[in-house]
Amino acid sequence: MYSNSKPMWWAISLPIIAVLIWSMNIAVTRYVSDYISPVSISFYRWLVAFIILTPFMLPQVWKQRHLVKQHFMQFVVLSAFGMFLYQGLAYSAAHYTTATNMGIINAFIPVFTIFVSILILREIPNRFAVVGSILSFLGLLYVIGRGDFSNLTQLAGHSGDLIMVLAVFFYAFYGVFLKKWQLKVPLLLSLYVQIALTLVYHLPFVLYYGIDAINQGNVASVLYAGILPSLVAPLLWMMAVQYLGPNRTSIFMNLMPVFTAIIAYFWLHEAWTMSHTIGGIVILVGIALAQKKSLSVKKSTLLS
DSSP: OOOOOSOHHHHHHHHHHHHHHHHHHHHHHHHHTTTSOHHHHHHHHHHHHHHHHHHHHHHHHHHTHHHHHHTHHHHHHHHIIIIIIHHHHHHHHTTTSOHHHHHHHHTTHHHHHHHHHHHHTOOOOOHHHHHHHHHHHHHHHHHHTTTOGGGGGOGGGGHHHHHHHHHHHHHHHHHHHHHHHOOOSOHHHHHHHHHHHHHHHHHHHHHHHOOOOOOTTTHHHHHHHHHIIIIIHHHHHHHHHHHHOHHHHHHGGGGHHHHHHHHIIIIIOOOOOHHHHHHHHHHHHHHHHHHHHHHHHHHHHHHO
8 A cells, every 4th residue: 555645746746757857868868969978978977876875875785785795686687777778878869869759769668568578577468468569669660750651661860769769678678677576675775786887887888989078068967867867756756656656656657758849849949740749649549558458457466
């Protein structure tokens, strides 16, 4: 049972603010691509988060080192998929596509999660999940093809979208692994260890490609990425799950394409086309079908 001690408007505001922060980060990712390399912004982002957390979390890591040691290989995998691959590829995608497209593709995570769950958890989806997945995938192709499926044959023109699709696919693995393992570890401890491992993953790329200096053109974006989407938004999201429950909270993630498009329109002056509207609606309808399936399964499980 989830607590209802807070006023409902306050609980509802938590996931909305979290999604708004993450949506803003997509726009920031696109904006800063002209001022700093993907390797540099990704490394600096997690370095800022690590520096902020270290005074508070390092003593906790030592006190609970038995937990860290027990789940270390799981942290290694989670960090690779959820932070290094997902966010690193997103920063790379930002050089070749729009923030609007990135936001729409990001909304595809629940559908990819269904496919990854089949591979790892051996969960067989019912017809609602299958139809929803196919519908969302068609909507995604429609957006990538800019309203014309024949454009999909020109892969070079969609490299950014394809990189973002790959990033989202890796993030789906992150969510499924979390569900599979259900680690009995304090969330902040898990977050801190994963951030530390992510910095280690970056080192070979930093040594090979080099790292850009922080300057007036990118410092604000680096600080934003390292504080709000890396630390504040996850905490707000975890609080929302506590008060609203995981299913009700996850629904708010569907606001990300809308928030991202609005921010990109006013800040980055990106165009919102009819293909975005049609494809976005199709994707969200498909996701709704898929989530309806998972909710009905959970209800039947609780009643059994």
